[in-house]
Amino acid sequence: MTDSAFDNLSIAVTLPCYNEGQSIAAVVIGFRKALPGARIYVYDNNSSDNTSEQAAMAGATVVPSRRQGKGNVVRQMFADIDADIYIMADGDGTYDPTAAPRMIQVLLEDNADMVVGTRRHIKQDAGRSGHAFGNRVFNAAYKALFGNEFTDIFSGYRAFTRRFAKSFPASSTGFEIETEMSVHASVLRLPVSEVEFDYGRRMEGSHSKLSTFRDGFRILRMMGMLMKETRPFLFFSYIAVFILAASIFLMAPVVRDYFETGLVDRIPTWMLAMTLLLGSMMTFIAGVILDSVARGRAEQKRIHYLSMAPSRGERYHAGTTPLIERRQPAGHHTVSDTSKTKAR
Template identity: 85%
Template sequence: MPIDHFSDLNIAVLLPCFNEGKSIASVVLGFRKALPRARIFVYNNNSSDDTAEQAARAGATVVPSRRQGKGNVVRQMFADIDADIYLMADGDGTYDPSAAPRMVQTLLDDRADMVVGTRRNVTQDAGRNGHAIGNRLFNSVYKTLFGNEFTDIFSGYRAFTRRFAKSFPASSAGFEIETEMSVHASTLRLPVSEVEFDYGRRMEGAPSKLSTFRDGFRILRMMGMLMKETRPFVFFGYVSVALFAASVFFMAPVIRDYLATGLVDRLPTWMLAMTLLLGAMMTFIAGVVLDSVARGRAEQKRIHYLSIAPSRGEQFRPGTTSLFDRRQDTTPTSSPAQRGADQR
């Protein structure tokens, strides 16, 4: 691919980093080679090592990010930087910089708002089986809850249009941010694509920041919260069905005894069953009402998304005229005598 293939695009490479001093220089140089005209920003998230020094020495623009957590860093990056195309990756060296031109080209060719770099060897994540099992499990849960547009919702290697970056709410604080990005695209039904590449290993002496159980719980909680916010009817429908089932469980023996004896001997059990039944009804009604609210919020997000001009290099070309101007030029004009006759 020619070096100046993207010369008319303003591309920003965004690298959120926390203690990546051992790898960040090679990552920056890799993206500099892959996208020579791109601006490279390293957001240093309170690193205690020499991440900032190594990144600056490699030629990146280093920006401090004081609020801890990858989600907080992404929120700051999208707010700070203006570009036509954003390319986000991690600074640990596991994402291949040479795949960056392919991701940008896919974004342009597919007219997509987000391209996700899916990891071919993600199941070999530093030999940690817990991460591999978690990836398969959460990807399956995501497909069930939100749709099957993605095969790797946890990939941090992504390309975005400006329209996506500036309309993304980014409420997550940590590693759940990739899941939220995927849900945002699924909720607004944005055009997305995927590019597969080989997933590397972290450098020796650079331990992973992920915790299998802690981050897994956070991601699961984020999925529940996003489901409640974006699909409240389904969320509260599940809760209502559970309460109704519990109500029937406690109600059945009381009704059986009543039909046999004509007496209600277990009054507390009956009261509990009725309370659960009322709870199921109220939860169902809440789901119906909140579903209307969620649809209104989705419409507002969509309107805000559409208010941001698409920026995939669509620029005004010198020598061209607008459709309105061309119509004006082709409109037949009348002679002065005819115009005088018309006035009379």
């Protein structure tokens, strides 16, 4: 599929930026060459350098985003822009614009709602191996908690359909937004795909805005919160088991002494152990109840998602019959077909 196959698609390239004046012009020009018909938006998140000026000179539409944090910017982008397909990337030049057409092609051919650009050579990100190690740890944790649909949950290079963008209830404020996107797709079991590409280095003088420990903690907290909201039975079961283990630890010597002497000498310890046991039972029951609530919320999200008209480009595939027409029963005529028959 060539770029001309996208001519009838409304494509928006969205670039959240904070102090990327050294690289943003090259990024905008790169996406304009890769997707000539796309609209390119740069959302300037309170930059103190010349990010806005450089982006405007390169031909992008610059939109100010006053709430600090990437999650806030993404939430505003999805609310502001109406398109068939959204491409999201960073303005630091580490994501290859020439991979965008392939991501759109996979999005259309796989009938996916999100395509994630997985990164090769991530260790070369300004030489910070800590990011690569954290990436592996969190990806393994994600697979254990939410499923194995993704191999790079932190990639900021993604393609979305309008249905995904408009049904995504973004609540994150910072770099944890990509994790929330992945969990949203996993919980609703949306069709997703991945495309691997080379991960570039930042330009000299450009610095990563990601803090290994601070943002790592925020991402870990977000994963815990999303687990509590989407998989409460598993979340509260873990807590219940931990409390139960503490209760048994305190209870064991008291029970041992009772069988040896027939007396309970440590009443406070026994009372604490019983309190923890009751707490464990209550926590487990809370998980059971909240699991039903979470299932109801997931059904509501799914219904809202289905209420959005599909826009994966079915009617734009060159040389094929539109998907809706292929599903019509034999002998069915559209209004236009009937009017043509009468005209004859």
